[in-house]
Amino acid sequence: MNNNLLPIAKEGFSRIGFAILAYAIFALLDFDLLEFFSFLLILFFVFVYRNPERMVPSLEKMSVLSPVDGVLLSIEELENDEYLYKLEINSSYLNVSLLRAPFNGVLEHVDIKHGARLSQDTALSREINERVELVLEDQSKNKIKISHMLKQSFDEIKLNVISKQNLIQGSRYGLMVNGITTIYLPQNFRLNVSVGQELGASQTLIGYFS
Known part of the structure; x- marks a missing residue:
């Protein structure tokens, strides 16, 4: 059981990485529209794979x-x-x-x-x-x-x-x-x-x- 404490779940690293790579490539090629959509995709993946730390409330054993x-x-x-x-x-x-x-x-x-x-x-x-x-x-x-x-x-x-x-x-x-x-x-x-x-x-x- 892997309790990743990073703000982003590890399952999303590859997708966020590809989106960042696409953003960098489109920025270098000056493809403004694709660069914008790549940036939105980065934000979307970061949101979907967010990994908030949560404290379990103090409750009864059962x-x-x-x-x-x-x-x-x-x-x-x-x-x-x-x-x-x-x-x-x-x-x-x-x-x-x-x-x-x-x-x-x-x-x-x-x-x-x-x-x-x-x-x-x-x-x-x-x-x-x-x-x-x-x-x-x-x-x-x-x-x-x-x-x-x-x-x-x-x-x-x-x-x-x-x-x-x-x-x-x-x-x-x-x-x-x-x-x-x-x-x-x-x-x-x-x-x-x-x-x-x-x-x-x-x-x-x-x-x-x-």
């Missing part, structure tokens, strides 16, 4: 924080022996792209499925878009499942963790630019969020295991 920045689109109650709640969070280009661990626990399972990057309004997006699925478990055997799915994005989902790795609440475990996050919560969970709420990764309390 707390679960949001793993992403975004807006809570829906809360659905499931008829499932393992999971009771299904939450969907929409993250846009305006949100910080970093993914953060919702609680202290072990990454029991990780599955990466490469695919398309269709708009979420496209019927097939739920079936063929690129996604990753993670299952995390704490010391008390409380378990949640998280699915990150790309929408229309120029970058793939990136993870810097592996199966059976210990995660610390609030630590960075990957990056997703413009996507949908689905969280499955167990029967013994108490929710602390509402639909339409703006969530902050490692800042907003989703709820507690009881």
Whole structure:
């Protein structure tokens, strides 16, 4: 798990570097319009890959924080022996792209499925878009499942963790630019969020295991 403390996430270094190179070349060739667009591209990549340092709030031991920045689109109650709640969070280009661990626990399972990057309004997006699925478990055997799915994005989902790795609440475990996050919560969970709420990764309390 790489907790890069630079103001820009390392995943964005190559794109920012290419944009700076293009800006320099167009400036030397006196291509004013392309130089201007290259400058805007530098600013865009710096914004998208910004990497703010965040302090995890002091909460009870059984707390679960949001793993992403975004807006809570829906809360659905499931008829499932393992999971009771299904939450969907929409993250846009305006949100910080970093993914953060919702609680202290072990990454029991990780599955990466490469695919398309269709708009979420496209019927097939739920079936063929690129996604990753993670299952995390704490010391008390409380378990949640998280699915990150790309929408229309120029970058793939990136993870810097592996199966059976210990995660610390609030630590960075990957990056997703413009996507949908689905969280499955167990029967013994108490929710602390509402639909339409703006969530902050490692800042907003989703709820507690009881």
